[in-house]
Amino acid sequence: MHDTRASDAAMLARIPGLGQLPAREREALLICAPAIAVEEGHAVFRQGESAGCALLLLEGRCRVEVEGDGGNTVVGHVRSGALIGEVGLYCRDTLRSATVIAEQRTRALVIEPGLFRAADARPAVTMIERRSLSELAERVRHSHARLRRAHQPTTPDAGPPARRLGILSRLLERWSRWIEEVLS
Amino acid sequence: MIDTFAVSRHLIAAHRAAEVDEAALARALDHFRPEKLAPGQVLMVEGRPATTLHVLVRGEVEVVLDHRRLTTLRAPVVLGELGLLAGLPRSATVRALCPGVQLVVDDVTLWPFLDGPSTAGAALRRLLLAAMADVLAQDNEQLMATLSAVHPVAAEPEPGDVPSEDFGFGADLLAQSKQVELVVDEAGKRRRYDRKK
Numbered sequence: 113m114h115d116t117r118a119s120d121a122a123m124l125a126r127i128p129g130l131g132q133l134p135a136r137e138r139e140a141l142l143i144c145a146p147a148i149a150v151e152e153g154h155a156v157f158r159q160g161e162s163a164g165c166a167l168l169l170l171e172g173r174c175r176v177e178v179e180g181d182g183g184n185t186v187v188g189h190v191r192s193g194a195l196i197g198e199v200g201l202y203c204r205d206t207l208r209s210a211t212v213i214a215e216q217r218t219r220a221l222v223i224e225p226g227l228f229r230a231a232d233a234r235p236a237v238t239m240i241e242r243r244s245l246s247e248l249a250e251r252v253r254h255s256h257a258r259l260r261r262a263h264q265p266t267t268p269d270a271g272p273p274a275r276r277l278g279i280l281s282r283l284l285e286r287w288s289r290w291i292e293e294v295l296s
Numbered sequence: 297m298i299d300t301f302a303v304s305r306h307l308i309a310a311h312r313a314a315e316v317d318e319a320a321l322a323r324a325l326d327h328f329r330p331e332k333l334a335p336g337q338v339l340m341v342e343g344r345p346a347t348t349l350h351v352l353v354r355g356e357v358e359v360v361l362d363h364r365r366l367t368t369l370r371a372p373v374v375l376g377e378l379g380l381l382a383g384l385p386r387s388a389t390v391r392a393l394c395p396g397v398q399l400v401v402d403d404v405t406l407w408p409f410l411d412g413p414s415t416a417g418a419a420l421r422r423l424l425l426a427a428m429a430d431v432l433a434q435d436n437e438q439l440m441a442t443l444s445a446v447h448p449v450a451a452e453p454e455p456g457d458v459p460s461e462d463f464g465f466g467a468d469l470l471a472q473s474k475q476v477e478l479v480v481d482e483a484g485k486r487r488r489y490d491r492k493k
Contacts, residue, residue: 202425249381255435
């Protein structure tokens with residue numbers, strides 16, 4: 113048990129942001145947030161389940177899948193240091209948007225809403241929230257851009273100048289073919 | 297005079313924010329500057345530095361990009377948090393559609409709050425996290441609908457295509473996710489195209 117705690121503390125110290133905190137504050141987080149281990153191949157979260165907590169991955173690698181009409185699609189991977197499922201932590205009444213499966217033996221801290229009320233864990237929680245602020249902002253901007261691209265045709269509706277250029281190039285092609293035929 | 301306690305209660309409900317203390321959020325909002333909005337007034341301009349955070353207390357705004365309206369938003373709602381928190385320029389222009397009221401705070405006032413250990417700072421942090429998480433959840437739903445349409449095509453990769461590594465989940469892999477494009481081919485089918493690594 114002591115070895116596990118020491119190992120968790122060492123892994124926590126390697127996570128950006130949390131690594132800069134004094135050891136006693138990381139220790140407080142370990143006391144307030146229970147650690148879980150998920151064996152390879154087992155689901156960490158399941159799409160559609162109620163989302164009430166997040167996981168801070170200490171060790172391991174997970175696959176993120178989305179269940180659709182055509183089957184499951186792998187949409188990403190997460191590794192140690194990542195905070196996953198945080199939408200359910202910050203927003204009430206949300207469901208998991210994806211299934212997360214451990215690809216290796218994975219160890220994680222369970223971050224539950226109750227942790228926000230634990231005074232001892234406050235510095236670590238503040239650090240997690242500060243990190244989440246910039247990461248979520250970037251993810252939202254990225255997903256907005258992705259959605260816009262997804263709804264934009266690759267050959268955008270050609271405006272008048274582009275359309276005119278297209279007509280001109282087709283005419284030139286026909287003329288050059290005609291000239292070649294005449295000359296031959 | 298704006299009742300910041302009522303505003304905080306409405307904001308918490310609108311963004312489904314968890315673990316946000318109403319009174320603490322009201323104390324944070326007391327540091328914001330109230331401003332009246334006239335129809336057509338521009339709150340933020342695409343491409344400009346993001347140095348302010350806005351809370352629309354009353355009224356409605358439109359979000360415009362490339363002269364095209366992306367969406368309209370009604371009070372109460374947090375605006376301008378994405379550029380400010382990501383340290384990037386404004387991604388769109390926001391314009392008032394009717395008379396309204398907003399609360400504004402500049403980054404110099406905001407950052408010590410967000411970085412600090414105060415309960416007001418924590419309430420504001422959690423409200424912003426909830427606002428963004430809410431938007432992300434909505435985006436994920438739309439992306440999943442897109443993925444469902446993409447999946448049959450993505451199962452047959454073409455030469456040069458590589459398997460996707462990320463689709464926006466897991467913040468540490470955000471950079472990798474940028475290697476994935478969703479495009480619509482000439483036949484009008486949506487497909488996932490993974491840029492050559």
